[in-house]
Amino acid sequence: MLRITVRGEGPGQQLDHPAGPLEFGRGPARDDVPRVQLVDAYASRDHVRVEFTGAALRVLNISHTSPVLIEDGATLAPGEHAEMALPGTFRAGNSIARFEWLPDPVAAEAPVEPVAGFAPPDDTPGPHIEVVEAPAAVGAEPVSLGALGSAPDAEKLAHWFETLVLVQQAAASSRAFLDATAEAVVKLVGLDRGLVLLRDDGHWVPRAIFPPGRPQFSSTIVSEVARRKQTVYRNFGTESLSLSLVGVDTVVAAPILDASHEVTGVVYGARELKPASEPPRVTRLEALVVQVLAAAVGAGLERQQQEARAVRSQVQFEQFFSPELARELAADASLLEGREREVTLLFTDVRNFSRISERLGAQRTFAMMQDVMELQSLRIREEDGVVVDYIGDGLLAMWNAPAEQPDHPARACRAAVAFLSDLPALSARWAAEAGEPIRLGAGIHTGIALVGNTGSRVKFKYGPMGSAVNLASRLENATKYLGVSPLISRATRDRLPAGFGTRRLGGLRVQGFADPIDVFELYPGEPDAPWRARRDEFERALQWFEARQWADACQSLATLLSHGGEYDVPSLQLLARSVECLRSQPDSFDPALAIAKQT
Numbered sequence: 001m002l003r004i005t006v007r008g009e010g011p012g013q014q015l016d017h018p019a020g021p022l023e024f025g026r027g028p029a030r031d032d033v034p035r036v037q038l039v040d041a042y043a044s045r046d047h048v049r050v051e052f053t054g055a056a057l058r059v060l061n062i063s064h065t066s067p068v069l070i071e072d073g074a075t076l077a078p079g080e081h082a083e084m085a086l087p088g089t090f091r092a093g094n095s096i097a098r099f100e101w102l103p104d105p106v107a108a109e110a111p112v113e114p115v116a117g118f119a120p121p122d123d124t125p126g127p128h129i130e131v132v133e134a135p136a137a138v139g140a141e142p143v144s145l146g147a148l149g150s151a152p153d154a155e156k157l158a159h160w161f162e163t164l165v166l167v168q169q170a171a172a173s174s175r176a177f178l179d180a181t182a183e184a185v186v187k188l189v190g191l192d193r194g195l196v197l198l199r200d201d202g203h204w205v206p207r208a209i210f211p212p213g214r215p216q217f218s219s220t221i222v223s224e225v226a227r228r229k230q231t232v233y234r235n236f237g238t239e240s241l242s243l244s245l246v247g248v249d250t251v252v253a254a255p256i257l258d259a260s261h262e263v264t265g266v267v268y269g270a271r272e273l274k275p276a277s278e279p280p281r282v283t284r285l286e287a288l289v290v291q292v293l294a295a296a297v298g299a300g301l302e303r304q305q306q307e308a309r310a311v312r313s314q315v316q317f318e319q320f321f322s323p324e325l326a327r328e329l330a331a332d333a334s335l336l337e338g339r340e341r342e343v344t345l346l347f348t349d350v351r352n353f354s355r356i357s358e359r360l361g362a363q364r365t366f367a368m369m370q371d372v373m374e375l376q377s378l379r380i381r382e383e384d385g386v387v388v389d390y391i392g393d394g395l396l397a398m399w400n401a402p403a404e405q406p407d408h409p410a411r412a413c414r415a416a417v418a419f420l421s422d423l424p425a426l427s428a429r430w431a432a433e434a435g436e437p438i439r440l441g442a443g444i445h446t447g448i449a450l451v452g453n454t455g456s457r458v459k460f461k462y463g464p465m466g467s468a469v470n471l472a473s474r475l476e477n478a479t480k481y482l483g484v485s486p487l488i489s490r491a492t493r494d495r496l497p498a499g500f501g502t503r504r505l506g507g508l509r510v511q512g513f514a515d516p517i518d519v520f521e522l523y524p525g526e527p528d529a530p531w532r533a534r535r536d537e538f539e540r541a542l543q544w545f546e547a548r549q550w551a552d553a554c555q556s557l558a559t560l561l562s563h564g565g566e567y568d569v570p571s572l573q574l575l576a577r578s579v580e581c582l583r584s585q586p587d588s589f590d591p592a593l594a595i596a597k598q599t
Contacts, residue, residue: 338452443475483569
């Protein structure tokens with residue numbers, strides 16, 4: 001039986017799934033496969049399919065566009081699959097699904113996984129520091145402590161410690177250490193039955209039993225262990241006993257303590273009544289070993305809780321950061337402290353959004369914006385950018401904070417080029433309903449900003465503040481007038497490596513800034529020879545214009561437009577300004593273009 005817990009944007013869900021495939025997604029179930037429906041704007045309609053393979057969970061990404069993130073850091077692209085050990089976690093959109101076994105404690109047939117180190121195959125070397133000739137050969141049955149006497153020899157004592165270490169090592173990976181502990185109570189300590197009991201809502205629930213069978217234990221002894229917070233062992237012999245202790249000769253029970261020294265469980269062992277020739281009594285040495293096993297369980301459970309807290313922190317961070325950056329922040333949250341940083345900022349906005357939304361209506365507009373935001377967010381996160389906020393029909397993203405990214409201008413430009421290159425395919429899917437192409441304006445600027453939690457103590461919001469943010473927003477707004485996207489500042493352009501195609505468009509005077517801002521068009525692709533030739537001709541015309549040689553500018557632009565540049569908005573605008581200056585011959589001339597803030 002699998003227990004599945006889902007957390008995300010909607011109410012939490014928990015369900016138990018017996019067997020067979022199971023799917024997760026925003027849409028309704030398809031075919032005859034059961035479906036966990038995700039209340040998540042960023043999950044695909046059909047996102048994940050899981051199948052239990054016996055020892056692990058097979059996770060298949062059935063989305064056409066969105067990745068699936070596995071707890072160990074693996075990313076499944078659409079169509080890919082991977083095996084995930086249990087317990088395990090995957091993320092689809094903003095939803096986190098956790099899977100764990102829910103064993104039936106009374107099932108006599110319940111399988112118990114063998115513990116590494118007890119009986120390894122002949123060709124499997126056991127863990128060791130040095131190779132030592134020992135009486136116990138690899139693969140031999142372990143020697144119980146009851147057979148060691150009061151003074152075990154060094155070789156047997158080393159074998160005992162090796163087994164204890166192997167039990168504790170199992171705690172680093174999964175709940176298998178509970179099974180290993182119950183088995184060690186029998187095979188190492190020499191008792192007949194071993195159990196691990198954990199407290200759940202005031203009740204003692206068996207979580208591991210060896211050998212498999214009905215979980216019999218004395219609630220009186222377990223309660224005494226919980227009250228004393230100490231190990232208890234008793235030798236009953238043929239005394240009159242309670243029903244739970246009929247046929248039991250000896251019992252030992254040790255508390256499992258959490259970090260606050262509270263009892264959260266008990267490691268319990270019992271030996272049955274046997275003929276007088278058998279060892280009749282549990283010894284203090286045996287009780288101490290059970291106590292060591294209980295301490296190992298306590299450490300393992302605490303480690304699991306620490307990992308769960310880290311996962312919760314990572315889920316919070318992944319609302320804003322890429323999975324890789326989220327793991328860094330979970331390990332060092334001081335990176336979030338407010339500080340001045342040079343950052344590269346990206347603003348985007350959907351063109352003609354009001355007109356398109358009127359055609360689509362509220363419900364379809366919401367669906368379209370989910371597709372547009374998902375497209376941008378995926379490309380931004382592929383470049384390890386921070387999606388700071390979704391602002392109406394646009395978004396704000398940032399690079400070089402909280403972690404350092406020396407190539408942050410290039411990362412921002414690559415992300416913008418990537419989602420603008422993918423936009424035509426998305427636009428084609430919505431063409432019939434939207435009535436016009438879906439277009440995005442994008443502005444990019446690199447500058448100093450104060451970066452930190454710009455929200456409140458109640459609601460976390462990591463992002464930038466300062467004039468650099470305002471300038472990036474003004475550049476995005478200017479794309480509406482200049483007719484090109486992305487539009488980048490000189491501060492960004494001067495930090496780009498070779499390979500990016502840029503065209504200088506001149507100076508802009510924008511609201512809130514005294515000096516003009518030199519801006520560039522970022523070519524969304526690999527610049528070819530014809531584009532570079534048109535770029536060079538335009539920049540020559542711009543130089544003529546700025547030098548007040550308007551006739552030369554007009555002649556250069558006329559030549560450019562006659563060779564296939566007739567639809568280039570910056571060329572048409574510069575030609576119109578050159579003609580007007582040639583006509584009026586102004587005494588006062590400002591070559592910078594004034595852009596008022598539009599809504």
